[in-house]
Amino acid sequence: MAVAIRENNAQVVIGLGNPILSDDGVGIFVARRVKEELTSRRLPVPVDVVEASLAGFNLLDLLLGYQRAIIVDSIKTKGGTVGDIYQFSPEALAQTVRLASVHDLNLATALKFGKMMDMPLPGDITIYAVEVNDNTTFHEGCCPEVERVIPRLAEMVLAALPN
Amino acid sequence: MQRITIDPITRLEGHGKIEIFLDAAGDVANAYFQVPELRGFEKFCEGRPAEELARIVPRICGVCPEAHHLASVKALDALWQVEPPFTAKLLREILYCAHFIHSHIAHFYALAAPDFVLGPDARPEERNILGVVGKVGLEVGGEVIKHRAFAQDIQRIIGGKATHPVTGIPGGMSKGITAEEQAEILAKGKSCVEFGRLSLKIFEDVVLQNKAYVDLIVGDVYKINTYSMGLVDANGHMNFYDGKIKVVDQEGKEFAVFEAKDYLEHLQERVEPWTYLKFVFLKKVGWQGFTDGKDSGVFRVGPLARFNVTRGMATPLAQEAYEKMVATLGGRVVQATLAYHWARLIELLYAAERLVELAQDDMVAGPDFRVIPSAEPQEGVGVVEAPRGTLFHHYQSNTQGITTKVNLIVATTNNHAAISMSVKRAAEKLIKKGEVSQGLLNMVEMAFRAYDPCLSCATHSLPGQMPLEIKIFDHEGELKERLWR
Numbered sequence: 302m303a304v305a306i307r308e309n310n311a312q313v314v315i316g317l318g319n320p321i322l323s324d325d326g327v328g329i330f331v332a333r334r335v336k337e338e339l340t341s342r343r344l345p346v347p348v349d350v351v352e353a354s355l356a357g358f359n360l361l362d363l364l365l366g367y368q369r370a371i372i373v374d375s376i377k378t379k380g381g382t383v384g385d386i387y388q389f390s391p392e393a394l395a396q397t398v399r400l401a402s403v404h405d406l407n408l409a410t411a412l413k414f415g416k417m418m419d420m421p422l423p424g425d426i427t428i429y430a431v432e433v434n435d436n437t438t439f440h441e442g443c444c445p446e447v448e449r450v451i452p453r454l455a456e457m458v459l460a461a462l463p464n
Numbered sequence: 465m466q467r468i469t470i471d472p473i474t475r476l477e478g479h480g481k482i483e484i485f486l487d488a489a490g491d492v493a494n495a496y497f498q499v500p501e502l503r504g505f506e507k508f509c510e511g512r513p514a515e516e517l518a519r520i521v522p523r524i525c526g527v528c529p530e531a532h533h534l535a536s537v538k539a540l541d542a543l544w545q546v547e548p549p550f551t552a553k554l555l556r557e558i559l560y561c562a563h564f565i566h567s568h569i570a571h572f573y574a575l576a577a578p579d580f581v582l583g584p585d586a587r588p589e590e591r592n593i594l595g596v597v598g599k600v601g602l603e604v605g606g607e608v609i610k611h612r613a614f615a616q617d618i619q620r621i622i623g624g625k626a627t628h629p630v631t632g633i634p635g636g637m638s639k640g641i642t643a644e645e646q647a648e649i650l651a652k653g654k655s656c657v658e659f660g661r662l663s664l665k666i667f668e669d670v671v672l673q674n675k676a677y678v679d680l681i682v683g684d685v686y687k688i689n690t691y692s693m694g695l696v697d698a699n700g701h702m703n704f705y706d707g708k709i710k711v712v713d714q715e716g717k718e719f720a721v722f723e724a725k726d727y728l729e730h731l732q733e734r735v736e737p738w739t740y741l742k743f744v745f746l747k748k749v750g751w752q753g754f755t756d757g758k759d760s761g762v763f764r765v766g767p768l769a770r771f772n773v774t775r776g777m778a779t780p781l782a783q784e785a786y787e788k789m790v791a792t793l794g795g796r797v798v799q800a801t802l803a804y805h806w807a808r809l810i811e812l813l814y815a816a817e818r819l820v821e822l823a824q825d826d827m828v829a830g831p832d833f834r835v836i837p838s839a840e841p842q843e844g845v846g847v848v849e850a851p852r853g854t855l856f857h858h859y860q861s862n863t864q865g866i867t868t869k870v871n872l873i874v875a876t877t878n879n880h881a882a883i884s885m886s887v888k889r890a891a892e893k894l895i896k897k898g899e900v901s902q903g904l905l906n907m908v909e910m911a912f913r914a915y916d917p918c919l920s921c922a923t924h925s926l927p928g929q930m931p932l933e934i935k936i937f938d939h940e941g942e943l944k945e946r947l948w949r
Contacts, residue, residue: 321520322523414594420609439504
C-alpha cells in the first residue's frame, strides 16, 4: 500500500465532523481555526491540518505515516454540559473495541487493527472532543455555546503542538 | 445476563435501538427497531443552485457518499435533460464499482465475518475484525487492507477525493483520466478480482462447509417472504449504476418494471407513530402492516433483493458464483435474510470484474467527458443501487436552476419495514419463556446486520460508530435486560 514518506517528526491535526450538520461540524471548524492561526501568526510549526467527515477504516488512512496526531471531534453524553471540552487518549476509548453495529469500525478497533497489521500509525494520538447539543439537524454553523469554545480549543491544539 | 457497562460510551446519546417486549409467558410479543433520524436535509437542499447538490448530498453521511453523488448527478442530468457522453458514463460506473468493492469489503470483514468465523456466541471482545484476522491469518488481513486501499485509490483518481467525490456534474464529469491512470485502475481492478475470489473461498470454507451455519441461513429464524426490488440492465442483469427498476414477487415472478422518473407511481411512504424514519411499500399492493406474503406491499432492496431480480450476472466469475448460490440454496429466489452476506460477496466479485471490463474500454481515457447542458432545467429523478439498496434522488427547480423541491428515498428506508420484521421474527424464534443470553441477542442483531443498514448519522461523533442498544421488557413493561454494542 502506498504511504507517503513523511519527516520523522511529522504531525497532523484532524478535524472530524459534518460541516452542515449543526454542532457536528465543530471538529472541522476548530481545524480551520488552527490553520488560520498558523498562517496569520506565521507560526513555524510543521503540521498538516486536515478536515474529514469519516470514520473507521477511512480515518485510519489519514493517520498513516505520522508520528503524532491530534483529533478533534464532537461528543454527546448523557447529562453533559454543552461546550465542555474533553481530552483523552485512544486507550480511553479502548473499552469500546467491539463489533460495530453499523457499517464501519470504531476508532479504537481501527487503531488496534492497524497495529495488528503493522501499519505505520502515530505513537502519540490525542483526542479532543466538544460536548454538543444538536448533531442531527442539517444547518450551517454551531449553537452559541459550542461556537464560543472554538477559539479556545484551537489555542489548546496549537499549544499542544511542539514547534 | 448483566448489563455490559462500557463507560463513558454507555452515556452516549443518539444510538440505534432494538426494543423487545415479552408477554406474560416470557415469549416475544413485539419487537421494534429504531434509529435517530437526521432532520431537514431535503429542506437544506431547497433554494440552492441545483448543480451544487451533487457536492452537498455526499455530506448526508460518511458511509455512502459516492452513491448519493451519483444519484444526484443522474437527477441533475435529467433536470437539464442532458445525456452524458459514453466516456463520462464509463468513468462514473468505474468509480461506482470501486465504491462497491470498498463498501462490501468493510461490511464483510468488519461486520459479517465475525459472526461466522468466531461464532455467534463468541464474546463481543473477540467477535470483531481483530478476531477474524487472528483466525484466518495476517496474510488475509493484509489482502483486506491492500484491496480496500486499491478501491480508495481508484475512487480518488476518478472522483477527485477518496471519499466525498466532486467530479460528477450535470452532463458528465468535470475531468477525465490519463492513459497512465487507466493502466493503474486496470492493474488494481484485476487484483481486486482475485481478492473477490479469495473472499468467496473464505465464505465457502468457513460458512458453507459448516452444516450448522447453512442450517442457520436457510432456517426459519431468518426468513421473511417479501417482494424484491433492484436495478437491471437491458439484458435483465443487475447493474449498480443504471437501468430500469424491477420488482419481483415472492416466487421471482416479475411484478413491475419501471423507469426512475415513475417511482412515485409504484412506491409510497408512510409514517408510524413510534419512529421518525419512514416506511416504503409497493403502492399497487398496499400496506397491510408488518407482514409478509403476496398481499403485503413490503419489499426488500440490497444484495439479496438484487440477486432475486437479476437473470444472472453479467460477468463470468460472478455468474459461476451466482449459479452456486442458486444450486445450494435451492432456487433463483432466496428469502433467507442471512444469504444477504453471500449475495454481497458475489457482488464484490462482480464489481471487480465489471470495473476491469469498463476500464479496458478504449474510450475511458478519452477527452469527451462532458456535454454542456443547454435546456431549461425543470425536474429530474436519479436512481442508483447503493451498496445497501436502491437510492432515489428527485429534484425540481425553477427556470434559473434554483431547487424548489427535493425528495430522497434512501436504501435503509426502503428496507425499513423488512428490517423491523426480520428483527421481530428472529426475536420470536430465539427468545422463549423469558430466557435470553448474549448469544441469543447477538443472533437477533444478526437479522438486522445482514441488511448493512446505513445508520451513519452518528458515525462522525465519537466513538466513531452509532451505538446500538437492545432492551427487553417483560409483560408489565419493566425493563428486564439491556445490552449495549
